[in-house]
C-alpha cells in the first residue's frame with residue numbers, strides 16, 4: 001500500500017512541476033497596461049497555479065490506479081471494502097478550507113484595487129457614449145471636450161462613464177478597462193496607466209464599444225494617447241484655450257457630473273392634408 005502511495009506521489013510531483021512550468025509560459029490574454037489590469041493578470045495566473053496540483057492529483061491517481069488495480073482475467077469478485085480514514089478527511093477538509101479562505105482574501109483585495117482610486121485625488125475624465133461616438137470631457141480644464149482620449153501616465157484616474165442614447169460599453173482592452181455606459185447612470189472606472197502608449201494601425205491601444213448598440217457599433221472606436229504628466233498638462237491647457245477662443249466651451253452644456261442635456265426632438269411633420 002505504501003509502495004503504491006509513493007508511486008502516485010512521484011507521478012503527481014512530476015506532472016505538477018511540468019504543468020506549473022508550462023502555465024508560467026502560457027500567454028494569458030489580460031493586458032497589463034494599467035495597475036488594475038496587472039492585478040487581474042496576476043489573479044488569472046494565481047488561479048492556474050492553485051488549480052494545477054488538484055488537476056494533476058486526479059490524473060496521477062487515474063494513470064496509476066486504472067492499470068494497476070484493473071480486474072485481471074476472469075476475476076469478477078468484489079474488491080476489499082473501503083473504510084473511512086479520519087486523518088485523510090481532516091487533511092482534505094483542511095486543504096480545501098485554507099485554499100478557499102486564501103482565494104476569498106485575494107479576490108477581496110484585488111476587487112478593492114479595481115473599484116477604488118489608489119491613493120490621492122484621482123483625475124476625473126467624463127466619458128460620454130452615443131451612437132456611434134465617444135466624447136471625453138475634462139472637468140479640471142473647464143469641461144473641454146476631446147474626441148481622443150488623452151491620459152497622463154502613472155496617475156490615478158477616474159472615468160465617469162455615461163451615455164446619452166442607448167446602452168454602450170467603454171472598452172479599453174490594453175488597459176483592461178470595461179465599463180457600461182448607461183443613459184441616466186454614471187458608472188465609475190479607476191485606472192493607473194503603467195506606460196505611455198498611442199493607438200496604432202494594428203488596432204492596439206484603441207477605445208472601443210463592447211455593447212451591440214446599433215448599425216455602426218463595430219465602428220464606434222476612438223484613438224487614445226497615454227503621455228507624460230507634462231505633455232498631458234500642455235495638451236489639456238491648449239485644448240481648453242482653443243475651445244474657449246473659438247466659442248466651443250460657451251456653447252457646450254456647462255460641465256456637470258451628469259451629462260444629460262435636454263433631448264432635441266425634430267420638428268413635428270407638417271400635416272399634408274391642410
Ligand SMILES: [Cu+2]
Pocket residue numbers: 129130132167168169209210211212213217220
Ligand atoms: Cu456603442
